[in-house]
Amino acid sequence: MRSLDYLLRRGVFTVVTIFLTVTANFFLFRVLPGDAVTNLSRVPHATPELQHALMVRFGLDKSKWDQYLIYLKNLLHGDLGVSFTYQQPVTHLLVEDLKNTVLLAGVGTLGAIVLGILSGVIAAWRRDSALDHLNTGLATLVYSFPSQWLGLVLLILFAGILPAGGMSDLFLFDSPPFWQNIGDVASHMVLPTVTLILTAYGGYTLVVRSSMLETLGEDYVLTARAKGLSDRRVVWQHAVRNAMLPMVTMVALDLGYVVGGAVLIEVIFSWPGIGMATYTALSQRDYPMVQGGFLLLTVSVILLNFLADLVYFRLDRRVSA
Numbered sequence: 001m002r003s004l005d006y007l008l009r010r011g012v013f014t015v016v017t018i019f020l021t022v023t024a025n026f027f028l029f030r031v032l033p034g035d036a037v038t039n040l041s042r043v044p045h046a047t048p049e050l051q052h053a054l055m056v057r058f059g060l061d062k063s064k065w066d067q068y069l070i071y072l073k074n075l076l077h078g079d080l081g082v083s084f085t086y087q088q089p090v091t092h093l094l095v096e097d098l099k100n101t102v103l104l105a106g107v108g109t110l111g112a113i114v115l116g117i118l119s120g121v122i123a124a125w126r127r128d129s130a131l132d133h134l135n136t137g138l139a140t141l142v143y144s145f146p147s148q149w150l151g152l153v154l155l156i157l158f159a160g161i162l163p164a165g166g167m168s169d170l171f172l173f174d175s176p177p178f179w180q181n182i183g184d185v186a187s188h189m190v191l192p193t194v195t196l197i198l199t200a201y202g203g204y205t206l207v208v209r210s211s212m213l214e215t216l217g218e219d220y221v222l223t224a225r226a227k228g229l230s231d232r233r234v235v236w237q238h239a240v241r242n243a244m245l246p247m248v249t250m251v252a253l254d255l256g257y258v259v260g261g262a263v264l265i266e267v268i269f270s271w272p273g274i275g276m277a278t279y280t281a282l283s284q285r286d287y288p289m290v291q292g293g294f295l296l297l298t299v300s301v302i303l304l305n306f307l308a309d310l311v312y313f314r315l316d317r318r319v320s321a
Helices: 002-030 038-042 048-058 064-076 090-125 130-143 147-158 178-216 219-226 231-243 245-260 263-268 274-283 287-315
Strands: none
Touching (some): 002 064, 090 178, 090 274, 090 287, 130 178, 147 263, 178 231, 231 245, 245 287, 263 274
């Protein structure tokens, strides 16, 4: 009964949050000056009649309230609208961009999790040693760097060695061999992926180290040591397993980051993902495309936080108290 009550409370809170997010997402871009037709005033032969026809075509001649109701109605049917720039369904465009973003940010986040857990466990295991100070200091230093600054530094240092833009070599044949295509995409992923790993792994290291130090002082760990178990077995079989609970929230938030895309990193390395698409749509005042990108980001974070709450409840029933 308590489980059902907790699930219902978190579910209602999630639904209300999504509705408020959808509403804010719609009106946020409608308060900005100009629209998708504004730039036509500087284009030759863009007559007032043409601008008016495009306003009607895009539905921009209606009141904000009417546009909002139409937006909600279409959203209930899974329709995010048609891109003003590309004249294609936003859903189709975002699905293509999502594949590229998940590929890049998924690999980067997984690498950051693995590296962060390993370095955090080693730092806690060798507490107050030179290795601990080196690990913690490096994690703190890298964690403090803005991702766009770190990306630009890597771009400057390695642009002449590794591919620095895009997802593939434009000069390859139209249908290159499978393994050649895989190698080409992998080489283009190196710099943005390393940027993602270095940006995120520091936070994992610090959280895991802190949680591990707390766990290593628990009675059951001292009992395991008293039984004569080796330090390696105590750390990996007893301490690490119980120190991973704080990682659930961080992983859930980073998974939302994967879905939404690392906007600045994708822009710096011209990676064709959701971040790059959203940035381009903003500069073109492509409302449907921008709303679709932001909606995908925010709803993903909300749903993944809801999932994190459920995992927390499964691992530790005290969270519902």
